[in-house]
Amino acid sequence: xxxxxxxxxxxxxxVAANQVEGGWQEGGKGISTSDMTPNGIFGDVVARQKGDFxxxxxxxxxxxxYPEDIALFAExxxxxxxxxxxxxxxxxxxxxxxxxxxxxAWYDALFDEMARHNIQPMVTLxxxxxxxxxxENYGGWGNRKLIGFFERYARTVFxxxxxxxxxxxxxxxINMSLHAPLTGVGLQAPCSKGEVYxxxxxxxxxxxxxxxxCHELIPDGRIGNMLLGGLMYPLTCKPEDVFATLQxxxxxLFFGDVQCRGAYPGYMQRFFRDNGIALQMEASDAGALxxxxxxxxxxxxxxxxxxxxxxxxxxxxxxxxxxxxxxHLASSEWGWQIDPLGLxxxxxxxxxxxxxxxxxxxxxxxxxxxxxxNGNIHDDYRISYLNDHLVQVREAIEDGVEVLGYxxxxxxxxxxxxxxxxxxxxxxxxxxxxxxxxxxxxxxxKASFYWYRDVIHSNGATLKE
Ligand code: BG6
Numbered sequence: 001x002x003x004x005x006x007x008x009x010x011x012x013x014x015v016a017a018n019q020v021e022g023g024w025q026e027g028g029k030g031i032s033t034s035d036m037t038p039n040g041i042f043g044d045v046v047a048r049q050k051g052d053f054x055x056x057x058x059x060x061x062x063x064x065x066y067p068e069d070i071a072l073f074a075e076x077x078x079x080x081x082x083x084x085x086x087x088x089x090x091x092x093x094x095x096x097x098x099x100x101x102x103x104x105a106w107y108d109a110l111f112d113e114m115a116r117h118n119i120q121p122m123v124t125l126x127x128x129x130x131x132x133x134x135x136e137n138y139g140g141w142g143n144r145k146l147i148g149f150f151e152r153y154a155r156t157v158f159x160x161x162x163x164x165x166x167x168x169x170x171x172x173x174i175n176m177s178l179h180a181p182l183t184g185v186g187l188q189a190p191c192s193k194g195e196v197y198x199x200x201x202x203x204x205x206x207x208x209x210x211x212x213x214c215h216e217l218i219p220d221g222r223i224g225n226m227l228l229g230g231l232m233y234p235l236t237c238k239p240e241d242v243f244a245t246l247q248x249x250x251x252x253l254f255f256g257d258v259q260c261r262g263a264y265p266g267y268m269q270r271f272f273r274d275n276g277i278a279l280q281m282e283a284s285d286a287g288a289l290x291x292x293x294x295x296x297x298x299x300x301x302x303x304x305x306x307x308x309x310x311x312x313x314x315x316x317x318x319x320x321x322x323x324x325x326x327x328h329l330a331s332s333e334w335g336w337q338i339d340p341l342g343l344x345x346x347x348x349x350x351x352x353x354x355x356x357x358x359x360x361x362x363x364x365x366x367x368x369x370x371x372x373x374n375g376n377i378h379d380d381y382r383i384s385y386l387n388d389h390l391v392q393v394r395e396a397i398e399d400g401v402e403v404l405g406y407x408x409x410x411x412x413x414x415x416x417x418x419x420x421x422x423x424x425x426x427x428x429x430x431x432x433x434x435x436x437x438x439x440x441x442x443x444x445x446k447a448s449f450y451w452y453r454d455v456i457h458s459n460g461a462t463l464k465e
Contacts, residue, residue: 006403007459009459012073012122013408014409018086018415020414022063028102029086031131037182037420038052039420040421055422059415060415070117073117073119074117080122080167082121083121084126085107088129089102093134107160122359125168125170141199142186146186147206151209159217168210168214170206174200174203174226174255175252177196177199201279211294222295232303232304233303234305256354262292295359295404296350297360299409300343301364303329304337333366343393359405364386366425371430377430383451391465408428409426410425428446429443429444432444
């Protein structure tokens with residue numbers, strides 16, 4: 001008898017508003033940072049009034065086609081779907097006193113559709129986008145006023161959806177602000193390390209206030225943080241490499257430490273001292289940070305290596321983190337090194353450190369899918385990637401780690417975040433979309449669709465060790 005996952009384990013997929021919805025100017029939506037970066041989160045800002053093409057404007061048109069997509073997710077047996085709310089649909093500029101009813105109504109319809117299929121929503125408040133108006137007129141999260149604007153937005157959606165949404169996440173991959181400050185904290189280049197950490201501080205305070213608001217407004221709800229799980233290994237067992245790796249892992253664990261333990265850790269105080277950074281904090285900030293999350297969610301795509309030997313650093317750009325290639329691992333077509341066992345390591349590491357339930361809210365393989373003569377996609381490479389990672393999740397659960405669920409990234413093809421590509425596909429569902437915006441946007445099932453359906457229906461028993 002094959003091993004299954006615990007009863008009540010949540011199975012599903014994860015998407016983000018700006019990567020699937022489209023409808024960028026429908027329903028009173030305002031312009032977001034994502035709308036202003038049509039070439040992805042590392043691309044330049046493009047003034048949209050020039051009418052430049054952005055694949056994200058329509059994306060996969062989830063804005064209009066969500067009933068069909070949710071029916072397909074239900075066919076696979078999803079019990080959970082992670083989506084995000086576009087802040088600009090609710091507060092188009094970000095600083096209004098009253099929300100936009102059309103935006104609120106659209107998410108009502110989306111959550112109702114999920115409920116009809118018994119799919120529980122998990123909602124990210126901010127997934128790689130914020131109102132552009134707040135960037136231009138306030139300087140993004142560098143400005144303390146953002147804390148209040150975000151709290152108003154969070155309280156608005158908690159109040160509106162309190163009976164429909166019980167699982168919430170604050171900021172997607174909050175540690176990514178260190179690598180993509182515009183997307184993360186709305187800071188335009190050039191900005192110093194000190195400015196980035198000041199903006200991050202405001203975001204961490206806002207995260208604490210969102211946790212507090214969620215607990216007040218939705219007593220039976222749960223709210224988590226969301227980390228980019230950037231697991232690093234030492235390249236060698238040289239003590240210098242081991243220590244450099246400890247420091248590297250702390251650069252992202254710092255966010256978890258604040259959000260799970262409620263205060264800045266000592267090693268960050270030292271980091272600030274060493275780098276001449278003096279954060280401006282107000283008296284109430286410490287209290288806000290003490291509102292810690294109920295669970296930890298994270299993305300995991302790959303691991304990397306660290307060396308203290310500067311000469312040896314050949315930089316590999318993988319998921320934005322600069323890291324040294326691991327000689328023992330193969331890579332995806334995008335150079336992301338594939339390490340299923342790393343997921344078990346990461347789950348154990350986070351559990352040992354925080355003793356809070358964990359949720360894997362992103363994991364998947366971006367690949368070029370080529371339909372055969374009949375239009376079918378045999379994505380065995382994706383099945384193998386996901387199978388091997390899920391086997392390690394099951395092992396971690398056997399290790400004693402509490403894991404609430406798994407939502408694979410991109411259950412349907414979508415626009416990638418890094419470079420706004422559509423040739424990099426993650427889905428179980430193929431979407432007929434091409435880089436120039438051509439394509440019917442028709443949906444079709446890949447081989448992995450049937451594979452994932454069987455995994456879910458057997459609660460993991462069909463996975464191959
Ligand atoms: C995570 C993001 O970094 O990775 C997603 O939360 C993103 O938004 C995903 O899509 C995969 O990255 P990419 O660049 O392949 O889309």
